[in-house]
Amino acid sequence: MKLSYLPSVILLLLLPLASMADGIDNVANLLKAGNTKELSKLFAPSIEITIMDSENTYSQTQAAVILDKFLAKNKPKSIKSLHKVNSGGNYHFGVYLLNTDTGEFRVAITLKDNSVVELKIEDEKVK
Template sequence: MKPLLALMLLLLHFPSNNTLQADIIDDLSVQFKLGNSKEIAKSFAASVELIIIDQEDVYSKAQAEQILKDFFVKNPPNKSSIIHRLSTNPNYRLGIFSVNTKTGKFRVTITLKKNTANIFLITELRIEPDKE
């Protein structure tokens, strides 16, 4: 009986790969609520297409982190919720969040693609004023 219990606990401790992949959207939503550009940037690809309000370009990981940090300084977030997630494709993830800040509400769209190491990385990050 004890070996079976140990196996069950081990399986609960290490979720399946699909669960881990879906969790990146949840984790990013939490980091947006916290305004944690450093943690978000850990999921950036080497270059990121960044669209923040009307500023759009492709940036290096370090540049994109700094631009996101500046956004959070100007717009301190206090709430983030997931509006939509797409996780049916094994190589692609999409998350859309509603982020409330002290200056207004924003819609955040994140596109992630799986790299050669089987890790999802952010290739596009879009922050737009929410039209609601």
């Protein structure tokens, strides 16, 4: 095999890894944009949401309302990836730092089969 083909082969090998991260990054970007309408389309039929000390399981519609209220009080400015895990197959996990007009929040996102099954938002304790 010629060395000129090596970059193409490497790209093809890394392509599946890039597409796995896209789902979790897409959720993070929708959070940054405050776009709960599009974000709720990625929610599983039943999603566990934790905002600060309030934790519950909601339907897609209820979860969108809860998240919309939080984002209305805390307008997103930026989001930064802290950690991502692809534990193989259907599970993906990411931790982000969401910077808002009222402060910073740590956001943990869990995807199963490309649907958000868990979303945790808590105060950023480490500066």
